[in-house]
Amino acid sequence: MKFDKPVTGGPCWTELGTNDLEGAKRFYAELFGWRPETDPRQEAGGYTLAHLGDAPVAALSPLYQESQPVAWNVSFAVTDADAMARRVAEAGGTVLLGPMDVFDVGRFAVAADPAGAVFQLWQARSFPGAGLFNAPGTLGWVELATRDTDRAQDFYTTVFGWSVNASxxxxxxxxxxxxxxxxxxxxxxxxxxxxxxxxxxxxxxxxDATVEAAEQAGGAVLMPPTTVPAGPRIAVLRDPQGAAFGVHRAGQEG
Incomplete structure (x- = not known):
């Protein structure tokens, strides 16, 4: 991505909901060098921050609801979670959870676009989001896969005001x-x-080396290493619990 810190309207955080928190800690520590730290407070429910050096870069958490799938989630920075939740509903999306406060660190909501793709809204207080982007082992790009790109474009440009560069x-x-x-x-x-x-x-x-390491650690390859014409080298992987995520060569953001 073209920025190196959380920006209003842009992705600021990503977190994994998993049915095997300890297994996920081991897998991603081996793959990306993350240092996981689980919040010891009972009310935190096992929420675990992953660090590279001193920078928080992602989170891992248990599944909090029976209907919650094992998956990575993407959060977008907003200045007012309540106002943005209303905008999501007005644009044809659905607010699935919240908005609600998370201790003193921020306010968040979980929403879905008209096609059902889930995303999160994050209104920062003491925690703005990831402390590092685009470096090896950190978030560098986010992607929406959908079967109705026209409707998705209308929805997200209405809700967030994003610019669109389409081919x-x-x-x-x-x-x-x-x-x-x-x-x-x-x-x-x-x-x-x-x-x-x-x-x-x-x-x-x-x-290529990351894909090999993921397989050795028990992951699977959904899309083998591929060089996008005039773009980055990428691959899509699945962790041992079933969550899909992509990797791309650092320095080839956007």
């Missing part, structure tokens, strides 16, 4: 033209049972 094959999202993510059409490349979804891409020094 015949791919749409890129931006803030004032500074791209941070994209949108592929799911088409025939996705099994029909896979729902629309947001997915994070993490920057890595070597995509």
């Amino acid at each position: 015949q094959w791919y749409t890129q999202w931006g803030i004032g033209g500074e791209d941070f993510g994209g949108m592929p059409d799911m088409g025939d490349g996705f099994p029909p049972e896979v729902p629309p979804h947001w997915m994070p891409y993490f920057a890595v020094a070597d995509v």
Whole structure:
């Protein structure tokens, strides 16, 4: 992505909901060098911050509801979670949870776009989001996979005011033209049972080596290393619990 800190309207955080927190800690520590720290407070429910050095870069958490899938989630920075939740509903989306306070660190809501892709709204207080972007082992891109790109474009530009850089094959999202993510059409490349979804891409020094390391650690390859024409080298992986995520070569953001 074209910015290196949380920006209003842009992705500021990503967190994994998993059915095996300890297994996820081991997998991502081995893959990305993350240092996980679980909040000891009972009311935190096992929420775990992953760090690179002193910087928080992602979170891992248990599943809090029976209906919650094992998946990575993407949060977008907002200045007023309540106002943005209303805007989501007015634009045809659904507010699934909140808005609600999280201790003294912020206020958040979970929402879904008209096609059902889930995302989160984060109104920062003491915690703005990731402390590092685009470096190996950190968030570098986010992607919405959907079967109705026209409707998605209308929804997200209405809710967030994103700029759109579209080609015949791919749409890129931006803030004032500074791209941070994209949108592929799911088409025939996705099994029909896979729902629309947001997915994070993490920057890595070597995509091929990361794919090999993921397999050795018990993960699976959903899309092998591929060099996008005039774009980055990427791959899509699945962790041992089933959560999908992408990787791309660091320095090739957007």
